[in-house]
Amino acid sequence: MFPHQSANLVRYACHSSHLASVKPFHEIPTSDPSFPLFAMITQLSKYFAKSPLFKIHEENREKYYRYGPIVRETRFWQQPIVQIFDPKDFEKVFRKQGKCPNRPPNEFVIKYRKQNPQLYSNVGMSNMLGEDWLKERALVAPTLLSSSTIKLYLRRQDELAHDFVSFLEYRSTASPAGCIDDLLEVTNRYSVDSISMMCLDSRLNCLSIDSPTRDGDQLTKLTKTLFEAYQELYHGFPLWKYMDTRSFRKFCRTESKIYNLITPHIQRAVKHLEGQSSRLPECLLELLLRTPGLNHRDVHILLLDFIVGGVNTVSTSLCFLLFLLASNPQSQERLYQEISSTIKDSTPISEDHLSKLPYMKACLKESFRMISVVPNLVRILDQPIILSNYEIPAGIPIILNFDALCKHGQYFQDPEVFYPERWLGERRKQIHPFSVLPFGLGNRMCAGRRISEIELYLAMIRTIANFKLESTIKDLKLRQDFILVPAEKVKIRLIRRRET
Numbered sequence: 001m002f003p004h005q006s007a008n009l010v011r012y013a014c015h016s017s018h019l020a021s022v023k024p025f026h027e028i029p030t031s032d033p034s035f036p037l038f039a040m041i042t043q044l045s046k047y048f049a050k051s052p053l054f055k056i057h058e059e060n061r062e063k064y065y066r067y068g069p070i071v072r073e074t075r076f077w078q079q080p081i082v083q084i085f086d087p088k089d090f091e092k093v094f095r096k097q098g099k100c101p102n103r104p105p106n107e108f109v110i111k112y113r114k115q116n117p118q119l120y121s122n123v124g125m126s127n128m129l130g131e132d133w134l135k136e137r138a139l140v141a142p143t144l145l146s147s148s149t150i151k152l153y154l155r156r157q158d159e160l161a162h163d164f165v166s167f168l169e170y171r172s173t174a175s176p177a178g179c180i181d182d183l184l185e186v187t188n189r190y191s192v193d194s195i196s197m198m199c200l201d202s203r204l205n206c207l208s209i210d211s212p213t214r215d216g217d218q219l220t221k222l223t224k225t226l227f228e229a230y231q232e233l234y235h236g237f238p239l240w241k242y243m244d245t246r247s248f249r250k251f252c253r254t255e256s257k258i259y260n261l262i263t264p265h266i267q268r269a270v271k272h273l274e275g276q277s278s279r280l281p282e283c284l285l286e287l288l289l290r291t292p293g294l295n296h297r298d299v300h301i302l303l304l305d306f307i308v309g310g311v312n313t314v315s316t317s318l319c320f321l322l323f324l325l326a327s328n329p330q331s332q333e334r335l336y337q338e339i340s341s342t343i344k345d346s347t348p349i350s351e352d353h354l355s356k357l358p359y360m361k362a363c364l365k366e367s368f369r370m371i372s373v374v375p376n377l378v379r380i381l382d383q384p385i386i387l388s389n390y391e392i393p394a395g396i397p398i399i400l401n402f403d404a405l406c407k408h409g410q411y412f413q414d415p416e417v418f419y420p421e422r423w424l425g426e427r428r429k430q431i432h433p434f435s436v437l438p439f440g441l442g443n444r445m446c447a448g449r450r451i452s453e454i455e456l457y458l459a460m461i462r463t464i465a466n467f468k469l470e471s472t473i474k475d476l477k478l479r480q481d482f483i484l485v486p487a488e489k490v491k492i493r494l495i496r497r498r499e500t
Helices: 003-021 034-048 051-067 086-097 107-115 128-145 146-171 184-199 214-235 247-271 284-289 296-327 329-342 351-355 358-370 402-406 449-466
Strands: 070-074 079-086 376-380 385-387 390-392 397-401 466-471 478-481 485-486 492-496
Touching: 051 070, 051 214, 051 402, 051 478, 070 329, 070 376, 079 086, 086 385, 086 397, 107 402, 128 146, 128 284, 128 449, 146 184, 146 351, 146 449, 146 466, 146 492, 184 214, 184 247, 184 284, 184 296, 184 449, 214 247, 214 296, 247 284, 247 296, 284 296, 284 329, 296 329, 296 358, 296 466, 296 492, 329 358, 329 449, 329 466, 358 449, 376 402, 385 402, 449 466
Parallel strands: 079 397
Antiparallel strands: 070 079, 376 397, 385 390, 466 492, 478 485
């Protein structure tokens, strides 16, 4: 026998042994009750009780500790799903998702928008699949991710961050103890003004002390209600497919109100831009209107979804970030020293400044780990895959649970401790690179990632440069409204640094 033949036989034997050790799909540990009727009763009780629907993130953490890195379950006798909790499996899924990553669309959104074709030219990019999604993404992504867009947004966002600091001071001085009694309400205002400025070149004056607009407050309330409806419809029993349920009516009513609220602002912005095609674009609306292949109705839906999607995620992320810094004075002080040595006084913040603030970026990364605003992502692969030594057939929804993973000591030392240093230097090499991916990865990564990060960076920089933050609560309870949000008001105390 020739040497190369011997080597081939050894490789074949190893491959055969590996295949023999792979377990079939039906042997994956399952959280389903032994009897299907009990499973249905359990799930229906959750649906009608409502409250468990908003604690799914806690259930998933318990499943991880009870069943291990992979769990199979069936929801409402529909197609089975698989939940995974191992970053090595996350990596395998992301590397096999292909050029058109597939995930379950929000079917209730599709149903509503198809019922209202006079308003919606399509179901929205986030609900598109396959080549339709790829075509839309190819038109939009270059605009959102271009360096010119980022530079423009950075300059204007810094102005808004200064206004955010002024509003924080106004709110804190109105309190005898110098407290912000509802931090999320304040970060909502920042997020709404930020997203409207970026999209429409106009602000809703949510941070104005003298003349705030009702539209900004109304938008934050409506997006909160919308996400609650999303949670009920996406995770609850799908009766809405067969009858007009309360949750579906709530969604339709709220979606309609948001459309009616935002549309006049878009129309005013379009009218203002007419005849100004010779100037450089000042907002996302201008950039999209100049994008070949997009008509006015397409741009309308893109902006509508971008505004709704950006308001809650950014405001909640900023709320959690400032709360964690307020609860960890040593980390906050190190961050302040880095900021004060890099950015002097009110010098406009540039991309060069951001590149010299590694600890600031580590604080945001650690905040995402501690409280995963987006607790999981879902992918559906068009080919079989082996995860945690089990074979998963093509077409099975696979839920990547970042939230549960990030709370586990197997992957993060002292996971309950806010420790940004773990993301710096040699320590970072000990963390699996697929452990914390709040924006996703690959072609279907959030197109607004860079813009969202800038919003968070600048608010963090200007806030910490001006205030010491102190938390007035120890533990923060969470609930899942499609994303993770505070279950109670977040209170912090602000102390002006120039007075210390």
